[in-house]
Amino acid sequence: MPLLRRTALIAAFVFLLAAAVAPHIGTRLLADTNPPVRRVRVRHNMQPTYSVAAGIDGEIFPALANYASFQRVDDRDFGTFTITISNYNDAPLNARVLVQVPGWSDAELQSVSIGSGEVRKLLFAPVFWTRLYTNHEIAAATALVRVTDSSNQPLYTATVPVRVRSVDDMYWGPNFGFASFIASWVTPHDPQVEGVLEKAKEFMPGRRLPGYEEWKSPAQQATSTREQARAIYRALQETGVSYVKSSLTFGRNTSVSERVRLPGESLQRGSANCIDGVVMYASLFENLGMDPAVVLVPGHAYIAVRESEESNSYLYIETSLTGRAPFDTAVTAATRGIGKLPPKDVVRIGISDARSAGIYPMPLPGQDRQHLPISEASTETAGR
Numbered sequence: 001m002p003l004l005r006r007t008a009l010i011a012a013f014v015f016l017l018a019a020a021v022a023p024h025i026g027t028r029l030l031a032d033t034n035p036p037v038r039r040v041r042v043r044h045n046m047q048p049t050y051s052v053a054a055g056i057d058g059e060i061f062p063a064l065a066n067y068a069s070f071q072r073v074d075d076r077d078f079g080t081f082t083i084t085i086s087n088y089n090d091a092p093l094n095a096r097v098l099v100q101v102p103g104w105s106d107a108e109l110q111s112v113s114i115g116s117g118e119v120r121k122l123l124f125a126p127v128f129w130t131r132l133y134t135n136h137e138i139a140a141a142t143a144l145v146r147v148t149d150s151s152n153q154p155l156y157t158a159t160v161p162v163r164v165r166s167v168d169d170m171y172w173g174p175n176f177g178f179a180s181f182i183a184s185w186v187t188p189h190d191p192q193v194e195g196v197l198e199k200a201k202e203f204m205p206g207r208r209l210p211g212y213e214e215w216k217s218p219a220q221q222a223t224s225t226r227e228q229a230r231a232i233y234r235a236l237q238e239t240g241v242s243y244v245k246s247s248l249t250f251g252r253n254t255s256v257s258e259r260v261r262l263p264g265e266s267l268q269r270g271s272a273n274c275i276d277g278v279v280m281y282a283s284l285f286e287n288l289g290m291d292p293a294v295v296l297v298p299g300h301a302y303i304a305v306r307e308s309e310e311s312n313s314y315l316y317i318e319t320s321l322t323g324r325a326p327f328d329t330a331v332t333a334a335t336r337g338i339g340k341l342p343p344k345d346v347v348r349i350g351i352s353d354a355r356s357a358g359i360y361p362m363p364l365p366g367q368d369r370q371h372l373p374i375s376e377a378s379t380e381t382a383g384r
Helices: 007-020 062-070 179-185 191-203 218-239 263-269 274-287 327-339 351-356
Strands: 037-039 049-054 081-086 093-100 107-114 118-124 139-149 154-164 169-171 257-259 292-297 300-306 314-317 347-350
Touching: 049 139, 049 154, 062 169, 062 179, 081 093, 081 139, 093 118, 107 118, 169 179, 179 274, 179 292, 179 347, 179 351, 191 218, 191 263, 191 274, 218 274, 218 300, 218 314, 218 327, 263 274, 274 292, 274 300, 292 327, 292 351, 300 327, 314 327, 347 351
Parallel strands: none
Antiparallel strands: 037 118, 049 081, 081 118, 093 107, 093 139, 139 154, 169 257, 292 300, 292 347, 300 314
């Protein structure tokens, strides 16, 4: 994992992680830190001005776009697009603003009233189609921005070139401030994930994978957690999954982004690097209602799963040993690897915490709704 090699960044990451899993994720990193409304000098009959900012340096990361599209307009900390309108006129401006990436997304429509001398920033997060989540290479696209008045007369129209990043591209951000978005790659309902669990149950007493069971004591739950983890490890071994490093990606900010394969892709290809394996195991544990966590250390990552519902103890697994070493060896390697590090260099991202913050799995192919062709679609949404 080339992006995790700089030990000095981990300490800053610990501080930023708390903000990353809070309800206001990434406010200081993606959204403009200026107030949403500010004042400009008013001049009679001077026309409003408009500016458009797309994604991060003009690039759209699917995981971030997916998160933003789930938020109501008034609750957004950042958007896939930021439209800034400066009303220099001495009269208020009542406008309807539409943003769409033709061929890629729905159109989002917002109505706004901007007073004389005001500057307003509008955050847009149109819902993207299946195409975004099946695209595995950087691609060029064009965003359309259209502003009309209350009578539907055009005030401003622009097209903005954007680059769509691969669905596999994880944006860690400066100082790993966006690391909690790794939960977007945890996809517990992927049919291939459930297929692994079908195999794993055959290695369990009574052919059961029960997750945590409330009637069991914490010690009994911990024993059961280890048994289930062992069964999952064995099932993955039998699928042929083993370590293959593949983290190269293209575009801007490649020093703070990398390729992370979704679990379905790793299972299909039988290969996973350490972070690929971590999100794959996390998907399996979350499917069972258990509490997994992504553990980041300098240069590496481990999977952890809470041993019992009320416990602060975790079972750690070295996922890169899947298919190459026994389960107990993988547990020992992870436990020793984490244990020899100072606490400041070990960061745990709880998947349940990320879910509470609104970070959900990215859509799987075939899961989201079908759309009409652009010329026939009626896809405007006003303030979801």
